[in-house]
Amino acid sequence: SQTIHQWPATLVQPVGSPLSLECTVEGTSNPNLYWYRQAAGRGLQLLFYSVGIGQISSEVPQNLSASRPQDRQFILSSKKLLLSDSGFYLCAWTRTFEAFFGQGTRLTVV
Amino acid sequence: AQSVAQPEDQVNVAEGNPLTVKCTYSVSGNPYLFWYVQYPNRGLQFLLKYITGDNLVKGSYGFEAEFNKSQTSFHLKKPSALVSDSALYFCAVRDGGYNQGGKLIFGQGTELSVKP
Numbered sequence: 001s002q003t004i005h006q007w008p009a010t011l012v013q014p015v016g017s018p019l020s021l022e023c024t025v026e027g028t029s030n031p032n033l034y035w036y037r038q039a040a041g042r043g044l045q046l047l048f049y050s051v052g053i054g055q056i057s058s059e060v061p062q063n064l065s066a067s068r069p070q071d072r073q074f075i076l077s078s079k080k081l082l083l084s085d086s087g088f089y090l091c092a093w094t095r096t097f098e099a100f101f102g103q104g105t106r107l108t109v110v
Numbered sequence: 111a112q113s114v115a116q117p118e119d120q121v122n123v124a125e126g127n128p129l130t131v132k133c134t135y136s137v138s139g140n141p142y143l144f145w146y147v148q149y150p151n152r153g154l155q156f157l158l159k160y161i162t163g164d165n166l167v168k169g170s171y172g173f174e175a176e177f178n179k180s181q182t183s184f185h186l187k188k189p190s191a192l193v194s195d196s197a198l199y200f201c202a203v204r205d206g207g208y209n210q211g212g213k214l215i216f217g218q219g220t221e222l223s224v225k226p
Contacts, residue, residue, distance in 0.1 A: 042221075043219065
């Protein structure tokens with residue numbers, strides 16, 4: 001069966017510090033991969049998606065970047081965090097129609 | 111662009127009563143529609159999807175959804191609510207084919223509260 005791992009679960013970082021969030025998927029190959037952010041409240045904003053290794057599409061220009069160095073690995077990064085980067089970050093994958101989500105990373109920038 | 115709307119921020123239901131969480135969609139072409147549930151500080155869990163076929167779709171945990179093309183709706187339903195159903199529910203539509211990313215676009219969510 002397929003599983004998705006996302007870490008860390010929580011993170012507190014100072015403004016201006018770098019960020020690296022990692023997501024890996026097991027039990028499938030060549031999935032589409034996604035990063036979403038859920039700000040305080042509830043809305044889910046799609047940040048990046050990838051249809052293959054090294055292929056990244058950005059939905060919203062901002063202080064973040066994404067990379068896919070391996071087929072089942074998706075990384076969300078920032079060189080310098082802003083207060084506005086705080087939120088709940090969710091990684092997801094799909095091979096057909098529905099997407100499956102990781103457990104999320106709660107990022108607080110202080 | 112594809113979009114979904116959830117007109118209710120919150121739905122309150124008594125345990126044992128039927129529940130409905132509403133969703134309307136706006137798409138070009140055939141819609142691929144989904145429902146997800148989120149518990150506090152957790153990721154989203156897939157409940158059910160409509161791709162084609164029967165308008166009544168059955169999913170996990172006793173939930174079902176009715177696809178109505180004329181009303182462009184995809185409402186989530188359950189015949190008898192449980193207190194444990196209390197959570198945040200999201201409707202979503204797929205934007206683009208799989209090779210174009212197959213992105214899910216989400217509604218704003220509806221908080222379901224089931225009281226004993």
